[in-house]
Amino acid sequence: MWWKIQSLASQSTELFVKKLSRNDTSWADDSGKHQAGFYIPRPIREAGFFPELQANNPAKLHIFHAECTVLWPQTGEITLSNMRHYSNKGPETHFTGLPKPLFRDLTPASLILSGRLAQPISDCSYWIIVLDSATEEAELLETALDLEAGFHYGRFEPSRFEDASRLARDETQELIERLQSAIRNGTLPELLAEYADIPNPATIAAGARKEWLQTNGFTGLDPWAIPNPGDAIMEISRDIEFRHYRRYELRRRAVELVSLLADSSDLTTAVVRRFPEIDRVFLSASQQRKNRAGRSFEHHIAASLKAGHIRFTEQAVTGGRRPDFVMPDLSALRSKKRTYAEALVLAAKTTLRERWKQVSSERLNCDVFLATVDDRVAASSIREMANADIRLVVPEALKSSDEAHYKGQPNVLSFREFFDGEIRKSRPFLVIAR
Known part of the structure; x- marks a missing residue:
């Protein structure tokens, strides 16, 4: 197609x-x-x-x-x-x-x-x-x-x-010229070493946040200062950061493939004989892209919680599970003396499909929230999550969107409603006094 x-x-x-x-x-x-x-x-x-x-x-x-x-x-x-x-x-x-x-x-x-x-x-x-x-x-x-x-x-x-933007054309042409020069000069190994490492997800995420903050005039991802914190997180993770990542990805994968094929005088033979290696390059690229997307979303939520001086523990191990965020901390979650509302679990998944079912087993006598930027979730799945006592947290634009199916669903909150209602109003002890 x-x-x-x-x-x-x-x-x-x-x-x-x-x-x-x-x-x-x-x-x-x-x-x-x-x-x-x-x-x-x-x-x-x-x-x-x-x-x-x-x-x-x-x-x-x-x-x-x-x-x-x-x-x-x-x-x-x-x-x-x-x-x-x-x-x-x-x-x-x-x-x-x-x-x-x-x-x-x-x-x-x-x-x-x-x-x-x-x-x-x-x-x-x-x-x-x-x-x-x-x-x-x-x-x-x-x-x-x-x-x-x-x-x-x-x-x-x-x-x-053919070309998404002038910037992409310019960057692509620069990469082509560097590759051609490296082939002529025999310096492909040095270029491969230069582009071998894609910055870790935390570094790319920090760069994307910095760009958004500078563009929008904020000093931090403070959910109390930003009117629509969920929309900000969605824009940073899905748009800005992905754009940054694709630049690094193109450099690394292009040099890898050229290095595999550059020594052959017959391109057709090289592609056929070295196809398993070429396939591994694309498989690695696909896996790395998927891993980056999930961690990206978590990084920006964590940055928002920190900027809002909200007490939380990230990736705490409990009962064989590792909830993305436990509030206020693991000892409170495990305490048998606390009330139901004195702790909560916030999971984060960029895309849901059937993966939301992993979250239901993380219930530990507290509210379980699932944050996502996925606008493709069917109404039937949202109702299934409600039956499993899972409450969704989505960007403000998706909560009110006519294209997504979140509008009017009682178990769906916007990030704004989550911060204002579930933290500041219902659990003020989670916010550290400044």
């Missing part, structure tokens, strides 16, 4: 991407709903990506309408789709006439990707692909277009698939 997306993007003059909300997809899972389609935000409608809407019914001048022929590459269907804007009801435009199966059973925060074709294909001027957020293609799209954690919708130039 990814090669097809790249091919269609190269034939398009402009791209439109939207993160799907519940209103965009619920009709596909509920046969009782008659409105089948997703909504086009007003800025996209007014920007001219889709055909201009016309009010051509004198009896109903409040209804603006347009049609467009759409290719759906995933099913091979061609639809004569309709766009309808009721100017007396709201700013959005309803896009209907589309293949229902593509929108059924989607993971929260899935994406639609559409392109306006330079030349029609089968009389179609547009193409649309639906990407479930749990798929590799969705992750590739987010990386290719540098979609940040707070992304909702946007228009993009197709060239973004």
Whole structure:
């Protein structure tokens, strides 16, 4: 599918991407709903990506309408789709006439990707692909277009698939030139040694926090001073830090691969014969990236707790488990004399899937909270966590998002609510007097 997306993007003059909300997809899972389609935000409608809407019914001048022929590459269907804007009801435009199966059973925060074709294909001027957020293609799209954690919708130039930014182009070209020079001069081992070590997660995390603090005018990640501490943690860990990490990763892995192949005069033979070594490089890169993501989130939560002068112990071993954060400390957690509210456990997982079930066994006669920045958690999983007495802590933007499924769930708190309600109000003894 990814090669097809790249091919269609190269034939398009402009791209439109939207993160799907519940209103965009619920009709596909509920046969009782008659409105089948997703909504086009007003800025996209007014920007001219889709055909201009016309009010051509004198009896109903409040209804603006347009049609467009759409290719759906995933099913091979061609639809004569309709766009309808009721100017007396709201700013959005309803896009209907589309293949229902593509929108059924989607993971929260899935994406639609559409392109306006330079030349029609089968009389179609547009193409649309639906990407479930749990798929590799969705992750590739987010990386290719540098979609940040707070992304909702946007228009993009197709060239973004080749180069995400001028800075990335410049850095990539510099690396290419260094590699070419090292091959000519026989200094590849020295370059490999220079780029061999990616800074440890704590160092990269500290650099990302420093950038966010300088940009936003704060001296520390103090949850009492920052209005939306969860949003700050999400932006630092998912956007800024990942951008920093990718620069280090590219240098190291590129030099490793070039070093494997540089001595061969026949590239094809070298790739085939040394494929196991090449495979190990990519496997190592994948494992390191996954490990970094989890530790990154924990580092920023710890920095926020420290900046807020909140008593906690990190990675304390108890009962064969190692909860990410115990408050106030392990001795209090183990005490048989304390009350239920005099201790709590806070686990941290960037992505949940079924991994949240690991947290339920960490119950030790206290509240158990699970912090995450995952916007793909289904409502059914959230209810399962509630039944297991697990309360979720999510960034403020995700708690109120129409695309995630956290809104209105009684066992979901924002980071702001967690700090204000569960710590300052319910457990003031956790905050050290300044």
